[in-house]
Amino acid sequence: MWQLLEREVAKAESENKTIGIFHYSHHEKTWWKKFANRHEGKLGVPTEEAAEAFMAKYFVDLLPYAEKISFPTMSYSIKSLAPVAGFAWKAQDAGGVMSLIKYKAATANEVDTAEKEEAIKWLYEYNLDDIRATFAVRAYMRSITE
Numbered sequence: 618m619w620q621l622l623e624r625e626v627a628k629a630e631s632e633n634k635t636i637g638i639f640h641y642s643h644h645e646k647t648w649w650k651k652f653a654n655r656h657e658g659k660l661g662v663p664t665e666e667a668a669e670a671f672m673a674k675y676f677v678d679l680l681p682y683a684e685k686i687s688f689p690t691m692s693y694s695i696k697s698l699a700p701v702a703g704f705a706w707k708a709q710d711a712g713g714v715m716s717l718i719k720y721k722a723a724t725a726n727e728v729d730t731a732e733k734e735e736a737i738k739w740l741y742e743y744n745l746d747d748i749r750a751t752f753a754v755r756a757y758m759r760s761i762t763e
Contacts, residue, residue: 619649619668620661626675637677641695641751646672679755686758699750702757706750708743716743 622638629636640646649668656662663671683693690697696712699705708715722728722736 619652619663622675623671626671636675638675639677639679639751639755641683641754642678642680646676646678679751679758682758683754686761695747695750695754698754698757702750702753704750704753706743706746708739708746711743711746716740719743 626636626638649672650665653663653665653668657664680693683698688698688701690701719736719739722732723740725733728736
């Protein structure tokens with residue numbers, strides 16, 4: 618994934634375009650820093666310093682922009698704002714707790730193959746929907762601020 622991000626940036630810049638990698642809150646940046654530390658020295662893995670520099674230049678956190686808008690929600694979490702933007706997760710019981718349960722099932726040795734495959738499929742759809750939710754919130758915020 619890191620290499621894909623680097624390729625997309627290089628492609629945009631080779632065409633004299635700007636690029637932003639949108640995310641929602643600090644979690645993605647924290648994850649990439651942990652990834653860089655955990656897999657330091659492996660092929661295709663940036664150093665923490667390289668990851669920090671890349672993220673500082675290209676990552677765009679939507680949360681600070683969302684916090685400048687008064688939304689009819691109890692919080693500014695992506696799970697609260699996405700429905701306002703017209704988005705709904707496909708995964709049943711979408712959320713952090715369920716994703717941890719599914720991750721454990723997907724990586725456990727003592728789980729049968731069918732349960733493992735179901736957990737992997739759920740995680741894939743859930744994470745894809747998180748990306749779609751971020752796009753929906755971004756598009757919604759653009760539409761109400763233009």
